[in-house]
Amino acid sequence: MAAGAQAMGGGPLARLLILAILHVNFVALGLEPDFLYPLENVTIAQGRDAMFTCVVNNLGGYRVSGDSATARVAWIKADTKAILAIHEHVITNNARLSVTHNDYNTWTLNIRGVKREDRGQYMCQVNTDPMKMQTAFLEVVIPPDIVYEETSGDMMVPEGGSAKLVCKARGYPPPKIVWRREDGGDIISRGGPQGKTKVTSLEGEIVNLTKVTRSEMGAYLCIAANGVPPSVSKRIMLHVHFHPLVQVPNQLVGAPTGTDVTLQCHVEASPKAINYWTRENGEMIISNEKYHMSEINRSAYSVQMKLVIRNIQRSDLGGYKCISKNSIGDAEGNIRLYEMELPNRKSGDEDDRDISSEESNDVRSGLQGPLREGGPRAEDAGFLGGGGPLAGSAPHTAPHAIFLISAFALAAC
Missing domain, CATH: 2.60.40.10 (Immunoglobulins)
Incomplete structure (x- = not known):
């Protein structure tokens, strides 16, 4: 038989010939139909397609006892005992069911768009005497839904x-x-x-x-x-x-005039509050070239308020208020702005000029007073700490010496 199949090229015709020979042999031997594989359980999500596959050997040519008809494969819903299909013909009134016979021994039950009511036990049955069957369970799962x-x-x-x-x-x-x-x-x-x-x-x-x-x-x-x-x-x-809660990080803020300064308040409120700034006299502040207001959300209920004051003048000094109001209540925070003076530092040239001026003033003040005509006397040299005439002394010491001598002479008088 194998040699014959090879002689025919091993094609589809050869395989059909082999199946026909096997079929004749099974009939001659009187072999009963048998399931080749067990029916497998199926778990499928609702709305998807499911199928059961039943493989039966030795079915062709088997005669049902007391009947000239050959054996048939039937599909049954076991829990309801409803016959779904016999061989390839669907019996039940369900358009979503179909049966296919893909090979000489394979039958497939197809269920399209599975529903929750399709869940249950399914049976593949052969009407032998006694009847042969196998079952499997169809589990229909449903994704969660709120x-x-x-x-x-x-x-x-x-x-x-x-x-x-x-x-x-x-x-x-x-x-x-x-x-x-x-x-x-x-x-x-x-x-x-x-x-x-x-x-x-x-x-x-x-x-x-x-x-x-x-x-x-x-x-x-x-x-x-x-x-x-x-x-x-x-x-x-x-x-x-x-109700709103206002926190002020710095209640006293200093800045030099002519500069910009930022005032801050932290506000917590729910429901959302209306936030704004005023001067201490109640005058509301609006955004313009002088003032810039902004808010930064920190959380669902927390906001950071900022007020930037540009080019501070003396008229800008004083108290400021950050105010928050919602449907439950209101709150405010107070900030006082004062002038901060920068230290007045002089340049190095100015310091040098001041020092030179002080030295010249000291020299001029040293030169004031009555002066004697002529040079110093010999007896005055000892008072000045010298041992003789002042010849050879540094030139700048002479005025101071004259001043001291004159002062001594006046005291003696």
């Missing part, structure tokens, strides 16, 4: 109050709910048996927050997952309301 009508939306609570966050999800298997803060901060639990606890994530459909503080304000993420991608989440914004 039930928005039963899930909390954005909420507002007063500082010190309580908040209950609820998140519901559906899917199969049932999803697990995990809570996290969007900014990575801690979720704070109070009042439990362990007192105040902080965690980065919390499992469960409900989160109870008590004695809420402004630091707990922000976005909370409810994440639902059941192992079937994709996971889903919902963002719930928690707003904590409180």
Whole structure:
């Protein structure tokens, strides 16, 4: 037989001839149909396509006992005992089902767009006597989905109050709910048996927050997952309301006239506040060539106020106020601006000129007073510490000597 197949080139015609010979042999030997491979369980996401493959040997030519018909392969929904298909013909009224016979011994049940109700036990059956069959289970999984009508939306609570966050999800298997803060901060639990606890994530459909503080304000993420991608989440914004708080880093600011200076205030408020600057007499400040105002957001409830005053003059000195107002209350901070004098430093040339002037004044003052005519007397040389005439002395010592001699003579009189 192998030689014959080789003689025919080993092509499709040769393989058909071999199958026909085997079929005749099986019929002659009276072999019963048998399953070549077990039917495998299938797990599929809802909406995808599923299929079961049943491989039966020795089916062709087998006669059903007491009947001239050959054996057939049937597909049955075992849990409902509903016949789905016989051989290649679909019996049930379901357009999503089809059966293909890909080879002489392989039958495939195809289910398009699987639904949750398709879940269950499926049977591949051969009507031998006794009947032969094998079964497999179709598991239909469903990705998680947030039930928005039963899930909390954005909420507002007063500082010190309580908040209950609820998140519901559906899917199969049932999803697990995990809570996290969007900014990575801690979720704070109070009042439990362990007192105040902080965690980065919390499992469960409900989160109870008590004695809420402004630091707990922000976005909370409810994440639902059941192992079937994709996971889903919902963002719930928690707003904590409180009256404004103003902090002034520097309440006394000094700057020289003619320069620019920046005044700063830190404001915390929720809901968002209206912030502005005034002079101490209540005059509101507006942005112009003289003043520049700006705000920098530090967090959901924190703002840094800045006021730049250009080219300070004496009229700009005095008190300034940063004021914050929201629907709950208001607050203000006070800053006093004073003139700072720079030290008056003289240049090196000016210092040299001052020193020379002082020396010349000292010389001129030394030259004032009555002077004797002629040179110094010999007896005066001893008073000056010399041993003889002043010949050879430095020229600049003569005026001082004359002044001292004159002063001595006046004292003697």
